Amino acid sequence: MSLDLSVGDTIGPLTVPITRTTLVRYAGASGDFNPIHHSDHAAAELGLPGVIAHGMLTMALAMRAVTTELGGPQRVVGQYARFRKPVPVPDDGIGTQLQVSGEVAEVADGVAKIKLEATCNGEKVLGQAAVEVRVD
Amino acid sequence: MPISAEHIGRTFPPGDPQLISPERVAAFADALGDSDPIYRGADALVPPTFVMSAAASAWQAMFDDPELELSLARTVHADQRFLWHRPLRAGDLITPQLTITNVRARGGNETIGIRVSITAREAEAVAEGIDTGAEEVCVAESTFVHSRPAGDDQEGTA
16 A cells, blocks of 8 residues: 655644653663753753753654654654754753654655654754655 | 774674563653554554664674773764664564764764664564574664863874
8 A cells, every 4th residue: 555645745743742751761761871861960061951851752752743644653764863952851840842843855766755843942953854754 | 092984894793682572662652652552562563763772782882892992971972864674563582783884083073973783583483493584674873973081182182
């Protein structure tokens, strides 16, 4: 069964809340226990204003927008992103919000390239983010 | 001599095989707030970026190589690329192996490119002795920016 994706089709937007609890769960589930993702002290030592989200969590949530739209990960063949800006997650009971949206930029040779935009507080946190999915 | 272009092509021994259990997959999907039933149960598919934990476990071999004089604490993960030949599934027994693909030095920094190849076997087939061999299922490519400690600048400007 082929997938009907054309240039200009959009994905999302998906808005995902990120709290300190999200970071703890992701640390446990991924095995990434870098203290800058749970300790303000460790983050400050690296010159950060406070705890930041794992770059790979941001990437995983951006991907979630795509797999939700496509009904699963079966067609995903590639993904790329630069970690452009940190995503600060304050310990204030609210945390932050990541917003993800995508647009099909190209369909060629049975593969659609979806450009993704992930923003936090209006700033792009991933650079050149893109996902490639099989359409045939 | 610290890491340099001479180390491009160095491949480290593969890491330990890791079983993708349905429980690990569900915990990962839970952490993403993703309730899709496709990620639950004995036949679960795996969220695409789950494979990062196996890829990152292979980084250790490079950081532990005393010749390269690298420190994880002075390393920034600049970008990440994945290529999947097929989605991973619960019950896959996966093995990561790291190769250094690029090294560029500038001032006190090195930009380092690595490629981690992830191969899989079916755990049940391995247990029953009917395994037909490992196949590459994913490639995880990362770029790191590594800063050398002060006073260790090859250009002598520190």
